[in-house]
Amino acid sequence: SQQGEEDPQALSIQEGENATMNCSYKTSINNLQWYRQNSGRGLVHLILIRSNEREKHSGRLRVTLDTSKKSSSLLITASRAADTASYFCATQVTSGSRLTFGEGTQLTVNP
Amino acid sequence: KAGVTQTPRYLIKTRGQQVTLSCSPISGHRSVSWYQQTPGQGLQFLFEYFSETQRNKGNFPGRFSGRQFSNSRSEMNVSTLELGDSALYLCASSLLDTDTQYFGPGTRLTVL
Numbered sequence: 001s002q003q004g005e006e007d008p009q010a011l012s013i014q015e016g017e018n019a020t021m022n023c024s025y026k027t028s029i030n031n032l033q034w035y036r037q038n039s040g041r042g043l044v045h046l047i048l049i050r051s052n053e054r055e056k057h058s059g060r061l062r063v064t065l066d067t068s069k070k071s072s073s074l075l076i077t078a079s080r081a082a083d084t085a086s087y088f089c090a091t092q093v094t095s096g097s098r099l100t101f102g103e104g105t106q107l108t109v110n111p
Numbered sequence: 112k113a114g115v116t117q118t119p120r121y122l123i124k125t126r127g128q129q130v131t132l133s134c135s136p137i138s139g140h141r142s143v144s145w146y147q148q149t150p151g152q153g154l155q156f157l158f159e160y161f162s163e164t165q166r167n168k169g170n171f172p173g174r175f176s177g178r179q180f181s182n183s184r185s186e187m188n189v190s191t192l193e194l195g196d197s198a199l200y201l202c203a204s205s206l207l208d209t210d211t212q213y214f215g216p217g218t219r220l221t222v223l
Contacts, residue, residue, distance in 0.1 A: 045214075
């Protein structure tokens with residue numbers, strides 16, 4: 001079963017704009033991760049944020065985590081057409097345990 | 112360092128048959144996990160192996176099984192295939208007790 005929900009399910013923006021995706025989960029977690037998937041291929045790890053962290057940056061990515069609300073957001077700044085993909089959040093209850101995925105957000109960046 | 116490899120990449124089977132999928136983890140990684148991805152159920156955890164032992168299992172029927180070899184390579188087997196087994200099967204490897212899992216390109220299984 002899925003850990004939670006992602007919002008929106010689909011997002012279409014223009015190149016150069018920012019994209020924000022949200023993820024909610026149900027249980028206490030050790031960490032939350034974001035993955036990208038291009039058109040039914042493998043998942044690429046983007047960023048990991050631990051339960052004691054509130055914000056993390058990696059290049060054009062910014063992730064926030066609110067454990068009181070059991071939610072996270074992924075911000076992609078200055079989007080590019082190459083960012084077009086599905087984005088999934090995934091949680092781990094304990095370090096190294098199985099990943100429980102959200103339903104994903106399909107991002108389309110129009111050139 | 113080479114990434115996670117999965118073979119075959121595409122597979123077509125008929126109902127009732129069985130199938131074996133293979134996964135070679137990143138060199139040095141000893142933990143291998145398998146996930147099933149379908150449009151209806153999304154990404155779901157199948158099982159995890161470490162040092163040839165199954166450490167964790169998801170909520171799948173006994174038709175789904177796996178194993179890990181001494182070189183950390185892993186196989187998963189699905190017996191008596193059903194139409195609903197059509198999916199992308201993803202393998203991921205990680206170092207012991209680290210959080211990041213590195214995924215392979217997946218095997219697309221179609222059951223007719």
